[in-house]
Amino acid sequence: MALLTHLLACVFGTGSWVAINGLWVxxxxxxxxxxxxxxLPSYITIIIQTANVGPLFVTLxxxxxxxxxxxxxxxxxxxxxxxxxxxxxxxxxxxxSPVGGVPHSTAFLVLTFFLSLVDCTSSVTFLPFMMQLQPRYLTTFFIGEGLSGLIPAVIALGQGSGISKCVNVTRVVNITFGNETTEGSVSQMETRYLxxxxxxxxxxxxxxxxxxxxLVAFFFLSRQPKVWELSQQQLFPSSIILSSFDQLPEDGAGSRDRGGCPCPKDTGQPEKGQLEKVSFSAAKLAFIYFLIAWTSSLTNGVLPSVQSYSCLPYGNTAYHLSATLSSMANPIACIVAMLLPGRSLALLGVLAAAGTAFGAYNMAMAAMSPCPLLQPSPWGDAVIVLSWVLFTGTLSYVKVMAGVILRSRSHGALLCYxxxxxxxxxxxxxxxxxxxxVYGFFQSADYCSLRCPG
Known part of the structure; x- marks a missing residue:
């Protein structure tokens, strides 16, 4: 049963962000x-964040x-x-359809909003639900959440999306000399998508x-014995077992706070029959939540908006590999977190700084578009792909370990996560x-006809 529950938790986790991760790859x-x-990436990013009305409503x-x-x-x-x-x-x-006289992919953007609403709301519903199960299943859930990026990425690799080649195209043009017009030919390189x-x-x-x-995995998970049920069975085998999370008493383990912020407050030593909580100082809690907000802003808001500008100057193959391999880095980080958990806040701070440095390189290349560093060299392709993979991997590890740390505190801590x-x-x-x-800070260009100095 434990193995089956691990499998169900993993499959349940894949549904948390699979729709949006699928869009990105x-x-x-x-x-x-x-x-x-x-x-397009910047449109997707802002739509995803507009969908935060879902988790805001749930939190309120x-x-x-x-x-x-x-x-x-x-x-x-x-x-x-x-x-x-x-x-x-x-x-x-x-x-x-036209919007303001300009064609836009309205159906795609509207449906992207609903998919974003689903995935954003999962952040404040899936994790608190996992609080009802035993702690060992939370890491499995995070692995499934990582697979929500890996599986679409593998499918996209098999699909070969966005792969292109440069072809020499000869066009017939009219050349005017004074009052005479003659026909001539012009050869130029153009991008052809396979x-x-x-x-x-x-x-x-x-x-x-x-x-x-x-959905099927959640159906069976919702019928698994809950943490407090197991605890009650051990202490009071003849008593009536609580079967709903919302029926927990206010002073019981894992209960919701009835006033103030839904973030938990320490209650001292746990009473008999309650789940043990880990106590953190206010400064440590603030640091953990800062890491979550900072890494999320980079991985979900800032860098995805400019990934096309960061990678496309190196070619569509570099963009394709960056999008898919960086998605694969997420579940790998989850597996590393399971095998080599690091609860040290100093370690998480160092990893967050390293991930930020990789993100800064990616942002710098986007700002230099369409002529970033090493643009004519194959080394440039390799460096930008590796930078995106390490950026995603290091910050994903930080977020997973922050979730594991907060899981040992309370349901409200995961809600705040x-x-x-x-x-x-x-x-x-x-x-x-x-x-x-609006300001057009980043510039695009056709890769095959691009001519950069040096």
């Missing part, structure tokens, strides 16, 4: 087909109407919404299938959207 193909082109309900909003029905609703949105996206992703092995239609249907698997994750992501996206789409 498909972006190298979508930027060649949708009218937003290189600006927990704060002002505790016990009214049940986690299990909410999870059923959001996962079902994700399934429906993925299916609709498979059929409508390429539909465009057809994908299968279309986005099938890719989004596969994403919908993963969401269905998540989700809230800080979404707050950081929102601030990062709000910072980058005007820089990309």
């Amino acid at each position: 498909e972006v190298p193909l979508l930027v060649t087909a949708l009218p937003e082109q290189w600006d 309900m927990y704060r002002f109407r505790p016990g009214l909003l049940k986690e299990v029905p909410v999870i059923y609703v959001i996962v079902s919404t994700g399934i429906l949105s993925c299916v609709l996206l498979a059929f409508l992703w390429s539909h465009t 057809p994908a092995n299968f279309p986005p239609f099938l890719f989004f249907l596969l994403t919908a299938a993963m969401m269905v698997a998540c 989700g809230a800080m994750e979404q707050l950081g992501s929102l601030l990062g996206a709000l910072l980058m959207f005007p820089l990309v789409n």
